[in-house]
Amino acid sequence: MANNFSSLTARRRAAAAALSPRELARQLTCNRREFLRTAAGLAMGSALLGPSAMARAASTRKKRKVVVITFGGGARDQETFAPEGQENIPHLMRELIPQSAFFTQVVNRGILGHYVATASLVTGVYETFNNFAAVPPANPTVFEYFRKDLKRPRSDAWVVAPSNGFNRIGESSHPSYGAGTGATVILPKHLLTAALSGASGDYDHLLRDNYETPFYAPELGGREFELQQLEMLLKLSVDDFKAHARTLSSPDELSVYIARQLMRQVAPSLLWITMHDIDIAHAGAYSLYIEGIRRTDRLCAELWQAIQTEPEYAGNTTLFILPDFGRDSDEDSGGNGFQHHRTGDALSRTTWMMALGAGVRPGVVYDRAMESTDLVPTLGSMLDFSASLAQGKPIPELL
Numbered sequence: 001m002a003n004n005f006s007s008l009t010a011r012r013r014a015a016a017a018a019l020s021p022r023e024l025a026r027q028l029t030c031n032r033r034e035f036l037r038t039a040a041g042l043a044m045g046s047a048l049l050g051p052s053a054m055a056r057a058a059s060t061r062k063k064r065k066v067v068v069i070t071f072g073g074g075a076r077d078q079e080t081f082a083p084e085g086q087e088n089i090p091h092l093m094r095e096l097i098p099q100s101a102f103f104t105q106v107v108n109r110g111i112l113g114h115y116v117a118t119a120s121l122v123t124g125v126y127e128t129f130n131n132f133a134a135v136p137p138a139n140p141t142v143f144e145y146f147r148k149d150l151k152r153p154r155s156d157a158w159v160v161a162p163s164n165g166f167n168r169i170g171e172s173s174h175p176s177y178g179a180g181t182g183a184t185v186i187l188p189k190h191l192l193t194a195a196l197s198g199a200s201g202d203y204d205h206l207l208r209d210n211y212e213t214p215f216y217a218p219e220l221g222g223r224e225f226e227l228q229q230l231e232m233l234l235k236l237s238v239d240d241f242k243a244h245a246r247t248l249s250s251p252d253e254l255s256v257y258i259a260r261q262l263m264r265q266v267a268p269s270l271l272w273i274t275m276h277d278i279d280i281a282h283a284g285a286y287s288l289y290i291e292g293i294r295r296t297d298r299l300c301a302e303l304w305q306a307i308q309t310e311p312e313y314a315g316n317t318t319l320f321i322l323p324d325f326g327r328d329s330d331e332d333s334g335g336n337g338f339q340h341h342r343t344g345d346a347l348s349r350t351t352w353m354m355a356l357g358a359g360v361r362p363g364v365v366y367d368r369a370m371e372s373t374d375l376v377p378t379l380g381s382m383l384d385f386s387a388s389l390a391q392g393k394p395i396p397e398l399l
């Protein structure tokens with residue numbers, strides 16, 4: 001069986017080499033749908049069959065919540081959804097996807113750097129700033145729209161970000177929004193560094209900040225998360241935090257630990273968690289890249305479990321999981337295969353998204369093309385705020 005799949009994949013790759021980017025994206029989408037249909041038993045979707053998300057959400061009396069996880073760092077289908085990759089994502093395949101609405105063709109037309117691409121996801125506009133600069137997004141973020149229109153306090157919108165380079169992602173430089181109107185950004189590595197106050201030897205594996213440009217480490221300005229808040233908001237003593245961190249194996253595990261504490265103690269209605277472990281692929285070790293995918297798969301399932309068990313989230317929360325972008329193919333002469341995301345080809349731009357939980361029709365695959373920038377307007381329609389400057393469009397299958 002595996003051999004048949006492998007030769008099938010090889011034939012598909014050979015055929016794909018002759019296709020235009022648009023045809024390649026469609027081909028990738030068809031393959032993804034086929035992989036999901038055979039492995040997870042999903043049905044093909046139709047927008048006409050989808051019930052109203054708002055009508056479903058109205059059945060719960062609790063306040064609607066949304067959690068977004070970026071499956072970050074970028075992974076390719078051959079290490080994830082293709083038959084030879086499915087063993088790396090058992091939790092997505094067996095637990096999450098069967099409960100999801102799965103979108104097979106989410107195209108990212110922006111810059112493929114992690115901070116700028118995540119900022120584009122957050123604003124619904126393809127941001128164009130330098131990926132390695134400590135600048136805020138130019139366009140209003142989802143957090144600013146959410147808080148302004150729904151009159152929510154700062155405590156209701158949070159970002160857990162993997163890298164100190166993401167510290168400005170919570171609010172834009174837009175004149176109608178900006179300072180004080182967006183999300184609080186927690187940088188778990190920054191928090192751990194502060195808690196350790198110098199002696200970081202046992203924790204170096206949790207503190208590696210940037211896989212692509214190790215020399216880029218911005219001086220933190222803006223709104224830093226102080227140690228006092230660790231104790232007052234998250235109800236973690238510095239000693240407990242350090243002791244628990246010692247048991248963790250990666251920065252994303254640290255992020256999920258912080259996110260769970262945040263859900264328990266603060267219960268924000270809009271929570272954005274950016275994963276980044278997979279990007280260790282830049283170091284060139286395939287085994288570490290695969291390990292990152294497997295860990296991210298497990299952590300997504302842990303967060304879904306947390307959503308179902310935390311009283312503030314159970315039954316009233318919609319979870320979105322999507323990558324920031326993919327990685328280079330093995331065939332492209334301008335790329336380096338799994339190691340980098342340099343070519344900007346159709347494979348690295350054609351990503352996916354799954355939605356599950358409150359208001360989502362489960363077990364359906366949707367193939368039509370949509371864009372990364374559609375997420376924010378969709379969240380606006382779901383939560384009832386206007387993402388007025390976003391470029392994307394609400395996804396009708398989720399409304």
Ligand SMILES: [Zn+2]
Nearest residue numbers: 073114212279
């Ligand atoms: Zn990268």
